[in-house]
Amino acid sequence: MTSDAAIAGPQERGFERADVVWRPSAQVAGSSRLSALMRAHGIETFQELHQRSVSDPDWFWDAAVKDLGVDFYQPYERVQNTSRGLAWTTWWEGAKLNVVHSCLDRYAGTPTDLKTALIWEGESGEVRTRTYAELRQSVDDLAAGMRVLGVAVGDRVGVFMPMIPEVAVAVLACAKIGAVLVPVFSGYGADALAARLRDCGASMLICADGFSRRGSTVNMKAVADAAADECPALAAVVTVPHAGLAPGPQSDRDHQWSQVLASGHAAPTVTEQLDPEATLMIIYTSGTTGPPKGAVHTHGGFPVKGLSDMAYAFDVGASDTVFWFTDIGWMMGAWLIYGSLMAGSTMVMYEGTPDTPTPDRLWQLIEAHKVTVFGVSPTLIRSLMTTNAAGPAAYDLSSLRVVGATGELWDTQSWMWCFDEVCGGQIPLINYAGGTELSGGILCGNVLTPLRPKSFSAPMLGMAADVVDEDGVPVRNALGELVVRSATPGMTRGFWHDDERYLDTYWSRWPDVWVHGDWGYIDDTDGLWYLLGRSDDTIKVAGKRLGPAEVETVLNSHPNVLISAAVGVSDPVKGEKLICFVVARGAQPQDLSLLPAELADMVGSALGRPLRPAEVFLVPDLPRTRNSKIVRKAIRLAYGGVSNLDQSAIENPDSLQAIRECARGRAS
Template structure:
């Protein structure tokens, strides 16, 4: 590991080891983030006077005061201006239909500049919001960087959203322009987007223009005067001068689903989200010039912008893929890695569980020797899929970099750094710069006990409040204990320094006074060879206060009978004891999930208890919710 960027950086800083770096990173946050921007070679058009100003309190830090920089200069233009990097690949794209396109940094810079000319000609100026409702195509990256180049703010919406969900985000942001596509390819079919975009625009009084990228060439409805084609935007070859922005000017507004009510708009700045993402990818995941980073995601999820800035700010290539990872054959994702020489791959535990069922022959067809690390985010692991990925895919040679944070964080809180031992399903360290602790209900730090994940110091990338809703921002993260960010994850830190996330704290079960993370029950269930995945919720119980109900998805063709159910109960008892066995186990065809693979336990719980489900706009499979409601009503059969 002496070849890693982190090891070399620690030696350059004159520190003896990783633990020394971590402790100094939280003891002296000004020193740390000053060193980070130096190591990342961040270019400033005006130098900053002070690394951090806390005069407004820990909730609202101002980073790099008086500094001026536009992230496009640091992500693309500086590489395009240097002879040694301008011909390096910056963006690689593969469509589900097999189409391939790539851009060098020089080519990408020119495309961004041309797009900026066109968008600016429509009246988009510094501070304006533009909504992106797009699939993973090259123009998505070009558009978001062109918007940032102008000094405007891009707001990405998940490509699978319906009109109401997109309109909610447009209205909340006050967006003037919507950029969409005619459609995209998924499992061999064209998924229409323009019609949904039209409905969203009709519900959004602030929208003045709808710009349409022609991905599929299909005929779409058109509103003259409002709609225009991306290809027909006014463009010229002259360079658009990047607008000088303050370090703390917003450049991205990204919405997260609220557990109840409307989504939350996380505000991110030019010197916030991109620097945190670039640090986590570059120093912690060892992404460097010449590498290729591929995270299987959507631009509407945090990991989409993370892919863009985590890769490009480090001078690496980024790979975008339009379709699904197992189409037309179950080896599509392994084929992508091999063909494009991916060095760092990002996936979710859910995706791994879905690929396991195909066996290892599809993996072994491809040369994956280019891979140096596999990142994982989105949800807690169970041991079996983690071991399958490590042993069958990585051949016990490739580290799995468990990574957990959030949209409001700009990256990770906990991770697996390459300079420490890695164990299955856990995290071996907080990310440097993140002052993380586990608190019990009294606000005391605890070890070997489930508690709330909290952060005690501000950090670069921390959301600059919620868009026009700072009261909500404060009540979401800062209300429980003074000057303490309560993230909402339930975790255990053991005596060896390994951290395990057991679930969201609002998902936690309290069975007869014992706190139980849903992942503990789920891991016991997925140990059974016929179980692909499981989800657990807690429901009220007169005796125990709360008890578990489990939902299990079986391998295709398996019979969910009473005999199998008995075996599953026995597995839980074996692992957790009889007192913690669930009240009921149900066999269902699929769990409610977002497109990026996150299981929505709160939606399962509300459906099962016949309660309002809050914001479910990010669900990929809403029919699964009705199937769960039917279980409780006794209408379903299994």
């Protein structure tokens, strides 16, 4: 790697190697699903298992689906076929399957059928549950009712709902009849919803009438109607009466949830037996520019990868209760539904905000439902750790075995707070990073290997990950591009009707290498991995590269900083200059006048004088997604004066106005 990039390693600029803070006990390690897999194949160490999983992927994925209990109607003759090139690898050749069989059908008449499959809690505190048998019956009824309305194999069906029990029913009913699920973020407006439905040619939309958000009711049906008017191919809108809103004007396309279920209840619904490469889902990922990308996933891909990650990273099994704070529009929503049911465990869904009516809501929920595996974003932890409400210590969180984190990068302070306060310093806090296009993780921790704050133990099993320099050469102890050198079942089969964009995005830089777009770092002293932000968020000041996480770690360590974002903007002298945006906490506005200069000096001291920020701005909020991921590209473009940003994935688009005002104030 060239010298300007090589200095960007974490140890060189303020990213000190922390001590190991957690090691698995013999009981935890010995009883884990990873250990069981290793014993079954005579493998001694996790490192040996991982090496075999990437050197012989046919062996690993065959062993994994058998160990995980993925059910095929007809066995596969070949694990993978790379004849069209690595980017177009197909899986389970010759087999027949349907994810709903592994999620529900196979449990019919077994003890699992009587077990709780789903626990839902609303913002008001209302709780509803469904057993596996009850969930299966609802799925059968909806699937049959969808067929009555003309939905056939391959038809696209939008699902626009909050995290309520009916969203799981809709997700699974689509799969049961071979329809293609198109999950849509519950907070989207009509334009964003319509754009996705039009792009995939959806023939049906399933929506809720509304949902609760900080004590107010959001009218989803009004959004759905406005979107439907712009989608000529949309023949049916099915509405779940969740919020109790009075029905608005009805048209021929409108159908009530109860009526659709009743129409399908008369006869059992046969589960479609499908090719593993049959499309299961199109899930749209959106940036701040360009149209959203529709990642195509299959029955033999997304669920297999998701279950593998659940089992081998988070040790999820049939006795677990899993709660991941998410939305159906994000990958983790479908991941939770498919993975928990295939594992025979219980999923928890929460509809509402994590700080309503009080900031201890999540801790209450974990205690009440005896959650064993809990997933959260680092940004959400940062916001919850600063409140004056009762913290985790006020609740009985002893049911927890594993806490997972994804969506954003950690700073050391918030990681340690979560480990000490939520994990009690006793259970693993497992980092998880990957993407929608991969159906899950590239890097993760696990319950067999030691943990240092913010680190990843290794790539996921089956993931031939690496970190390379600008010439594609592997590097250690230096910042580089995170890449993957093999195919996995969960890799997207391309973008919907846009193969060229898919190849350009991930496979065009080096032959047969997936370039993920993150900066990675492998510490050769102990083999731990780190991420330092998106490579397209990289800042290069006077020839020196750094990731936003390096700057934000310093900023977030200040007691008056709640959260921060660092971006690079064009500069005629240095190429780029470092600009930081900070949301303050604790002090009154009149006490913060000196804070920007103090923070700039902190960064300069920690990272080197040439990397001192050109500006530090105090802002009321930062643009973020519903799952609390900060949208740095939107910050950079808004500060640069770009007005036509795609704000559909941003939970709080008003935050961009303050950033634009910072730029105008500086210019004046």
